[in-house]
Every structure is written in structure tokens, then in C-alpha cells.
Amino acid sequence: MADERYDRGWERLRELAGEQGERVIEGVRDVSPDLARYVVEFGYGDVYSRAALDDRTRQLAAIAALTALGGAEPQLEYHIGIALNVGVEPQEIVETIVHLAPFLGFARTLNAARSAKRVFAARDVLPR
Amino acid sequence: MADERYDRGWERLRELAGEQGERVIEGVRDVSPDLARYVVEFGYGDVYSRAALDDRTRQLAAIAALTALGGAEPQLEYHIGIALNVGVEPQEIVETIVHLAPFLGFARTLNAARSAKRVFAARDVLPR
Amino acid sequence: MADERYDRGWERLRELAGEQGERVIEGVRDVSPDLARYVVEFGYGDVYSRAALDDRTRQLAAIAALTALGGAEPQLEYHIGIALNVGVEPQEIVETIVHLAPFLGFARTLNAARSAKRVFAARDVLPR
């Protein structure tokens, strides 16, 4: 059953993030196989497998939280990439960051906009 | 024209937050009329008046960002209230907070869940 | 097996935090039964059940992290209480906070010292 959670999580991770997702988990497994396993089981097998939110809402919430957190550029860029994978439009990602400017100010939101720009450039997609 | 931004913002604020919104602005005006004006003009007149995101997405993104920020309970509870005002279901608010648990951990998300509980109790609404 | 994780977590929670721990979980369950379940399963069933660290080290690490996080006084005081429950001396808790003063500065560490003082007063224990 623990295996069930892991398998469901691994499938969900692959569906969302493909090979990039696998590489992230491999990178953690080198230093902590259990932390890697918890990410798959809890992060993807439990939480990302909940039926209640659609993937677009999930990803915009994740982008909002990581923008606010700061100092989490690798995660922010990874989840901007997943957002694109699940069909969120680049412009929606940008709008979410713009929406947070009055809440969080320009220091955090300009950094997030730069992260979005890097991901968009690597994917060769453009907002609007 | 500055007045146009203010008027548009004030109308938007009233539409979203009603009298509670007005009271928040009044409370700031006592100490800084200009900061109160910027909240109305920039926060509501410029950003909350953008056409690109629906109000449900805006509020879930705001809740996600304020959950991550921490130490912002008054704002978090105010924006959970606005979410309810614009028709977001209590359960969607809770799901957004649950979705963030793997990203942010239980310290921030349990605090946000308690904030949601306080707002739901004051409004006599229940998740699910 | 999911039940196994829950049961192991619940037992661990009760062992560490007693009735206060149960009340924290009940309080979350009102607003999100699943978030409450994840805290028990992941927090206590998976992580707090790992064999590798002794409870003293766990609690001092938790206190250090929550001191640094800020805006997490309920969690900090709860985990200071657990530290006392598992036999950490009040003075060790205080020393851990003092040790962090050069890293985090006095704003965060004075707040943590006040949290410790509140818990010690409620338990009628004294450092030194």
C-alpha cells in the first residue's frame, strides 16, 4: 500500500513533469532516498492526486506560494514548467505574478517574472 | 485621471469586500492617507481591475501567497473573506491550503487552515 | 497500510504530545480532515517514526527551524512543550535559542525566548 502511494505518485509526477521530474527525484535520491520517496508519496501520491482542484489551479497556487516564499527559484521554475505542461498559458502565469505585485511588492514579483522569462525562453514560448 | 484610477479601485474594492473593505482603507487612512490611496489605486484600480484573471483565480493565488508569506494573518483572513464573497467554495479554499502543505510544510499551512476556520466560523459557512 | 501509518503516527503523537497533541489534530480536523490526517501520517507516522535521530535532537532542530521561520509561535510553543515532555532540559532549549542569536539576530531569538518563557511558566519549570 505504501507502494500504491509511491506508484500513484510516480505516475502523477511523470504525467506532470516527465523526464525533468524524474531527474529532480534522482538528484535528491543520491543524498536522501527517503526524502525523495516522501516527495513522490506525499507530494504527488497523496496531495497531487487529490481530485478536488484542477491542475491549472494547482499550478497557479504553487507559483503564487513559491513567488512569496523567495529563495526558491529552482522550485519556482520547475513548477512554471509543469504549469506549461498541463496547458496553462504563459500569459496566465504572468498575470498571476502581476496580480501578486500589490501583495508582495516588486522585489519578489520581479524575481518571479525573471524566472518565468527564463522558462519561457528555454521552451521558446511567449506570453501573449 | 488619477481620480479615475481611484474611483475604479474604490468601486472594485466595494464590489469585492463591501463595508469591511471600506473599513480597512479607513483604518490605514488615519495613519497614512497616501498609503490608503495607493492600495485603492494600485491594488484595486490597476491590478484587481485587470481583465485577464477571474476573481476565483485571483483569490486563490492571493491566499496561496499570503499562506507562504507568514505573519500576515489579517490579510490572509481578509482575502479568504473576499474569496467567499466572490463565490469561491469554502472547500476550494481549504483544498488550496492543503495543496501547499508539501511545498510549505505544516507550520505555515496549519496556521492558514486556522485562519480559514476563523473566517468560516464568523460567516457560519462550512467546508464540504 | 495507510491505516498502519496513521496508527503509528497517532501513537507517536500521543507519546510525544499527549492530550495537547490530540487537541491540535482535532482543531485542524474541523476545517480539513485530510490535512489533519497528513500531519499524523506524514509528520508523525513517517518522519517522527524514523529511527535515526533521538527525540532530543529532533526537538532542538524543530525549535531552531521554527525560531528561524518566524510567525509560527503556536508551533514553536507546541514543540517547546514536546521538548520538555521528552526530557529536554529547559536550559538546553534556552541554549539552543541563544546559539542562534548570531545567525538570526535578536528579533527572531527574543521572540523565541519569550515563547519559551510562556511555556516554562505554564509548566512551572525554570531554566537553570
Place this chain on the structure above:
Amino acid sequence: MADERYDRGWERLRELAGEQGERVIEGVRDVSPDLARYVVEFGYGDVYSRAALDDRTRQLAAIAALTALGGAEPQLEYHIGIALNVGVEPQEIVETIVHLAPFLGFARTLNAARSAKRVFAARDVLPR
């Protein structure tokens, strides 16, 4: 000589914060006499005794840092009080907070404005 630093710090603390400063230190001393001593020696005896910045600049920098930090309302309000003690005008304190709105956003700056309002009300001073 350690005593010299302590004495210089204590005098500086009293000059800046008067009896309120003494009470803060007493409150910490109950739980950690050494942390209280470090605040006096390092915070006031070393750093607040440097000749290079005038007290107005010191206090506005402290207010800016504590506004950004978040979750540090006791310290923020204490240092707003010291700012008033050393002759900073209420309006300068408010202006510093307003200046930070584009950097930090309205969540942190509205909380800081409310802290300023509380201190001004307790002192019966008004901006402008």
C-alpha cells in the same frame, strides 16, 4: 572591559528607550540572563554605540528591516517608539513605511502602518 561594553550599552539603551528598554531587558533576563546581556553588550554597547550613523538614520533603517522581516511586531513597535524618543517625526516614520510599499508590497507595509498607528495612539502623537 566586558563590563565596559555592558555599561556603555546599558547607558545607551536607557538614553534611547528609557524605562521601557529596561523592562524589555528584564523580561528576557528571566529566561536567559546571557541573551539579555548580549542584547545590551552587542546590540547597544557595540553597534548602537558606533559613531558613524545618527540616531534618526539608525531608527529608520531598523524600522525598514523589521517591516520587511515580518512577524516581529513587538520589535517594530519598540523601535518606532525609540524613533520618536530620538526626535524622528511621526511623518518620517510613516514616509519610510510608504517608501517600502513598492519593494515589499501592501501585506508587510499595512501591518507596519498599523504598528505605527498603535504606537502613535499610545503616545498621543499624530503624523502630519
Place this chain on the structure above:
Amino acid sequence: MADERYDRGWERLRELAGEQGERVIEGVRDVSPDLARYVVEFGYGDVYSRAALDDRTRQLAAIAALTALGGAEPQLEYHIGIALNVGVEPQEIVETIVHLAPFLGFARTLNAARSAKRVFAARDVLPR
């Protein structure tokens, strides 16, 4: 009139940050023309155009806030550069960072000192 705010902001930005300021705005414009516009209008046209604080105080407050925020090195170094542009002495910048060490601890203040060192080296200026 919106244009008036933009024009005033653009002029202020150029006065403070010269071509480097323009490049920052261009870099944001690629991904979000509106976010770039808000920085100019709200950040520089509204707030940086207020009469109440002198530029030295503004920049030291910005440096203090960005030091405390953490994870904002690009903004911190940019605003250290503006501080030099408006005539703040390198030593005053360093003193402001040193002043914050008791508040924020050495983790944030050593990072800020390194940012200052990088800007000073790039400009070939030295504290004291």
C-alpha cells in the same frame, strides 16, 4: 495623466539609476509590459517622487529592507548602486548593514556585505 505618472517615473528612474535602470525595465517588459509599467508608475512615479524623504534616507531604507528580506540580491545590489549614484558614501551603506547585524543576525548581514562588496568592486569605490 496615467502618462504623466509614467513620464515622471521614467525621468525619476533615469535620474536615479541611469541606463542600468532602463535596462532593468526593458528586461521586465519582455515578459510583462504591464509589470514594467507599474514599476515605473507606482514605484518611481508615485513613491520615489514623494517630496518627504531625501534620496539618501530612501536608499538606506531600501537597503535595510532588502537585506532583511533575503533572496533579493539583484534588487539589493541595484539599490546599493543607486545609493552610490545619489551620493551616499560607501561607508554609510556598510554602516547601515552593520547596524542591522543585531536585529537580523550574521546570515542576512554577511550576504548583504558581500553584495555591497561586489557593487563597490564593480564601481571601483571603497568604504573609508
Place this chain on the structure above:
Amino acid sequence: MADERYDRGWERLRELAGEQGERVIEGVRDVSPDLARYVVEFGYGDVYSRAALDDRTRQLAAIAALTALGGAEPQLEYHIGIALNVGVEPQEIVETIVHLAPFLGFARTLNAARSAKRVFAARDVLPR
């Protein structure tokens, strides 16, 4: 006597961090000799010279606090290195980070795990 604190701190720093510790201090001294001195005197001469905690506990608390703080990778990696120097097992460092996952979430703890991985690789040590 001030010299006594400095000398004791410098010796302690060398004992814990060797030449790498000296280089960190030299790097700060270039921009602020006094900030460098305070790190040695207060950080190492006062706090790291306290008898009450063993070095293993100190370092795990420091790693926990820096993991939670975020945006402090240079300090985190430096203190992971000191942990290894004083005989903490790589696996204990990893366990401490894993222990914090439920508190802080995966964004902060995966970044810390990557920092640990970098230090372990540079030292050619492996967890487990």
C-alpha cells in the same frame, strides 16, 4: 579584554572551520573590518564558546535554522562543512533535514538537501 574575546573567538573559529573559516572572515574584512570582528567576537568568542551545548547539537541547530531561513546557501553549506569537521556523520545532517520536511515543506528542505549534496561531494563523503 575585548582582545580576549577576539582571541578566543579566532581560536574557536579556526578549531571549527580551519582555513575556510579564516577566508570567510578575510572576505568580510575587505568591506567591513568591524562586521568581521563582531562575527569573531560575538559569534565565536561569546556564543560558540559557551559550554552548554556540544558541537554536534550546535551544528544541527544551525543547519536547521539556516534551512528554515532560506536564501542563505553560503552559510548553510559553510555550517554543513563545520558539522563534518566536528564529527557529525553525513547521515545525521541528512536526517536533520528530512526531519524538517513536515515543518518547512519540500521547497526549503530540497534546497538544503542539495546544499548537503554539494558539500558531501566536495569532501568526497557519502551519507550512509
